[in-house]
Every structure is written in structure tokens, then in C-alpha cells.
Amino acid sequence: MIEPLGRLLTDLGERTVYDAAAQCSRCGYCEQACPTYVAAGREAYSPRGRVQILRLMIEGKLDDPRAAADALSTCLLCGACQTACYAKVAVPDLVLEGRRALRRETHWLVRRVTRMLIEEPAALERLLKIGYFLKRLGISRLARPLLRAAGFSVLAAMDEDVAEAPARLLDEELAGLRARGEGKNWSYFAACGPRYLFPRVGVATWKALTALKGPGRHSENSCCGLLAYNYGDLEQARQSSRRNIERAEAAGDEPIIGDCSSCVAFLKSYPQLFLMPMDAEWRARAERFSARVKDVVEVYGESAKALPRCAADGTVAYHDSCRALNGQGLQEQPRQAAKAVAGESFREMDGADACCGGAGAFAFVHGDLSDEVLRRKIGGAAAVHAGTLLTSSTSCLIQLARGLRKYYPDAKVLHLSEFVAKALEERHGA
Numbered sequence: 396m397i398e399p400l401g402r403l404l405t406d407l408g409e410r411t412v413y414d415a416a417a418q419c420s421r422c423g424y425c426e427q428a429c430p431t432y433v434a435a436g437r438e439a440y441s442p443r444g445r446v447q448i449l450r451l452m453i454e455g456k457l458d459d460p461r462a463a464a465d466a467l468s469t470c471l472l473c474g475a476c477q478t479a480c481y482a483k484v485a486v487p488d489l490v491l492e493g494r495r496a497l498r499r500e501t502h503w504l505v506r507r508v509t510r511m512l513i514e515e516p517a518a519l520e521r522l523l524k525i526g527y528f529l530k531r532l533g534i535s536r537l538a539r540p541l542l543r544a545a546g547f548s549v550l551a552a553m554d555e556d557v558a559e560a561p562a563r564l565l566d567e568e569l570a571g572l573r574a575r576g577e578g579k580n581w582s583y584f585a586a587c588g589p590r591y592l593f594p595r596v597g598v599a600t601w602k603a604l605t606a607l608k609g610p611g612r613h614s615e616n617s618c619c620g621l622l623a624y625n626y627g628d629l630e631q632a633r634q635s636s637r638r639n640i641e642r643a644e645a646a647g648d649e650p651i652i653g654d655c656s657s658c659v660a661f662l663k664s665y666p667q668l669f670l671m672p673m674d675a676e677w678r679a680r681a682e683r684f685s686a687r688v689k690d691v692v693e694v695y696g697e698s699a700k701a702l703p704r705c706a707a708d709g710t711v712a713y714h715d716s717c718r719a720l721n722g723q724g725l726q727e728q729p730r731q732a733a734k735a736v737a738g739e740s741f742r743e744m745d746g747a748d749a750c751c752g753g754a755g756a757f758a759f760v761h762g763d764l765s766d767e768v769l770r771r772k773i774g775g776a777a778a779v780h781a782g783t784l785l786t787s788s789t790s791c792l793i794q795l796a797r798g799l800r801k802y803y804p805d806a807k808v809l810h811l812s813e814f815v816a817k818a819l820e821e822r823h824g825a
């Protein structure tokens with residue numbers, strides 16, 4: 396059974412879910428910041444509409460649960476509304492509470508994947524390696540119609556959109572890097588995206604952090620639990636967070652640095668998982684843990700003066716990951732780093748702060764809506780003739796690569812770590 400959270404940590408303090416929803420005055424100031432409202436033009440797809448649906452649910456006045464489920468499921472959880480809202484209404488957390496109330500069970504496939512991420516990473520790695528091997532041979536492409544016919548269209552879409560098939564996963568890459576020396580200046584939190592989909596990003600982060608901050612180590616972390624949290628399995632999310640907190644406490648007190656902004660924002664929000672009185676001890680431990688967590692884009696921003704200038708492929712633009720910008724308030728830091736490396740080649744693009752429509756599995760489940768949001772985003776990159784588009788979340792990397800292939804193949808997308816690490820390596824090699 397899916398359980399609700401019940402209470403939320405909002406920007407105005409701890410609140411019951413109903414009180415958090417009641418903070419919405421229905422002014423509509425957030426509407427134009429909401430990508431789904433702008434794309435669809437429907438009140439039900441706006442932040443104000445979604446908050447009202449939640450209020451009606453709690454008051455027992457909801458007369459159309461299907462329409463409510465549709466409105467809540469089409470929220471990207473991007474948080475642009477919360478940033479725009481003068482009352483800082485916690486719309487994404489409220490939407491998640493609404494989804495938990497409407498859904499009795501988590502989908503079995505999500506349950507299976509989160510379980511593997513958290514409990515059985517070795518089995519997951521074996522499966523992925525077989526999958527990537529088949530992908531390199533071109534066999535997984537042939538299996539897509541079968542997957543769709545068997546009801547696994549999400550898996551078929553993922554196979555299509557995740558173009559890469561790395562030969563080595565991040566743990567193997569890190570073993571080689573760690574053999575060259577470890578230290579205690581920082582601890583790397585390997586999020587599942589770099590770990591299983593984009594090992595090149597994790598390698599770049601390790602090299603860049605080593606060059607900028609001296610030797611660090613890998614904290615042997617578990618999945619952050621975001622997937623379980625977003626799909627209703629709060630107990631699994633808590634279990635994951637407790638593991639990460641325990642490991643970090645045992646390791647020391649150095650900063651914990653992650654390179655997927657979605658996961659980092661979730662690590663920073665761990666205290667929200669422990670708001671019940673019986674969880675007081677875990678809440679205090681979660682608060683200490685979260686205070687140590689940093690997004691790698693923060694580190695690059697702080698180190699911008701130490702970053703070398705490096706020739707880039709064409710104009711360089713930056714796309715804000717929603718969980719960096721709206722989830723952590725990180726807007727200037729990644730730009731300081733990108734501008735330090737790219738110099739005159741950097742250009743700000745229109746709509747850089749708008750969601751790309753990726754949002755985890757959203758792009759695979761709500762393809763048309765996601766594509767409409769993505770088309771606008773890529774239009775912004777094309778308008779500044781971007782050759783290199785930078786970002787900081789796994790979901791954005793997948794979605795932007797898909798959008799560039801489809802609408803603007805002149806550009807490529809990179810994680811900011813890759814851009815920074817290349818500049819540092821070139822200086823070192825020079």
C-alpha cells in the first residue's frame with residue numbers, strides 16, 4: 396500500500412499537507428512559469444489547478460478522480476511554480492502527496508527497478524551489461540516491437556532514447572581511478588545516472604574534483620531513493636536514506652558531492668522523510684547529513700577563478716536542471732563555471748530556466764506533452780546557434796540528447812563536469 400507523507404517541510408516551516416495547500420491564494424502568478432500550462436493552456440495543468448485539486452481531495456469534495464489523476468500525473472515536478480510563487484507554495488511535494496492518495500499500489504515494474512537499485516545493485520549491473528552488449532550488437536532495437544506488444548512500451552522507449560551503451564560501468568571506472576590515490580577532502584556520491592547510464596560523467600566529475608580540491612573518495616553510496624519517493628514507496632526511500640546517512644557518518648565529515656542535480660536535491664531534502672515524532676533521532680541525523688551535501692555545480696561555481704579557458708565546439712549555452720535551479724537555488728554557480736571555461740563563446744539562451752520535459756520517466760509516459768515542452772527548449776538552443784549545451788541532471792542529459800537528435804542535430808549535450816574536466820585536462824597536458 397502507498398502511504399502518504401502527511402506533513403511537509405515548506406519554505407515557511409513545517410506544515411500539514413492541507414495547511415501547505417491552503418497557502419495558495421489562487422492568484423495565478425505562477426501560471427506562466429508552468430511549462431505544462433504554457434504548452435496545454437488548461438487550468439487543470441497549471442500549479443493553481445493542481446493545488447486546488449489536492450484541496451478538494453482532502454476536503455472529500457473531489458467529483459472526478461480520473462481527471463484529478465490526469466492533472467497530477469502530468470506535473471513535471473519541476474518546481475518553477477514554487478520559485479515564481481511569492482508564498483513559496485510547495486507544489487511539487489503537494490502533487491506527490493496527491494498522487495500517493497490516488498494510487499493504491501506502486502506499479503510492479505517501478506517496484507522491481509527501485510528494489511534492484513537499492514537492494515540488488517550487483518544483479519542490476521549484470522542485467523545492464525547484457526543489455527548494453529545486445530544494444531551494441533543492434534539486437535535490442537529489434538526487440539522493441541516485442542517489448543511494446545508485451546506491454547513494456549516504457550522499456551522500448553527508454554532503449555530508443557538512451558543512445559549510449561557503455562562497455563564499463565562507473566564502479567569499474569572508479570576502481571581504476573581510486574587505485575591512483577584517494578584522500579579525505581571530499582566524498583563522491585555516485586548517483587544512479589552516472590553510475591549505470593553515463594559512466595563518462597562520473598569519471599569526469601572524479602577527475603575535475605581531484606584537480607580542483609585534491610584527493611577524495613567514493614562513499615560507496617546506495618541509490619538516493621528519489622525514484623522510490625516519487626513513485627510512492629516512502630519506506631523504501633527511508634531505507635535508502637538511512638543507509639546513505641549511516642555510511643556517510645562512518646566515513647567522516649567531509650563534504651559529500653554529487654553530480655546529478657535531481658539526486659543531490661533529494662539528498663538535501665532527507666529531513667522531510669523523518670517528520671513524525673518517533674523519527675526525531677533520524678531527522679537530526681538527516682539534517683547533519685544534508686548539511687554536508689553539495690551539488691558539483693556549486694563546487695565549480697566556487698572554483699570558477701581556477702578554471703582555465705578552453706576552446707569549445709561552437710557557442711556554449713547552459714540549460715538549468717530544475718532540481719538545481721528550483722530545488723537548490725543554483726543559478727549563478729554553474730554559469731560562473733561555464734563562462735570561465737567558454738569565455739566569449741558562452742551565450743545565455745531564452746528559456747534556459749524552463750524544464751526540458753524529461754522529469755525521469757515523464758518523457759516516456761506523457762510523450763506528446765513532453766515533446767511539446769522539449770521542442771521549445773531546443774528552439775532556445777538553436778536560436779543562439781549553440782554547438783554545446785551544458786546541464787547537470789541525468790534526466791536532462793537523456794531528454795536534451797533526444798531533442799537535439801530530433802530538432803537540432805548541430806549541437807551536442809554535455810554534463811558540466813565533462814566540460815570542466817576537459818578544460819582542466821587540456822591545461823594539465825599543455
Ligand code: SF4
Pocket residue numbers: 418419420421422423424425426442443446476479480481482483484486
Ligand atoms: S501557487 Fe502561489 S503563485 Fe500559484 S496561484 Fe497559488 S499562491 Fe499564486
Ligand code: SF4
Pocket residue numbers: 428429430431432440441442445469470471472473474475476477486487
Ligand atoms: S512543478 Fe512544474 S509542471 Fe508541476 S505545476 Fe509546478 S511549474 Fe507546473
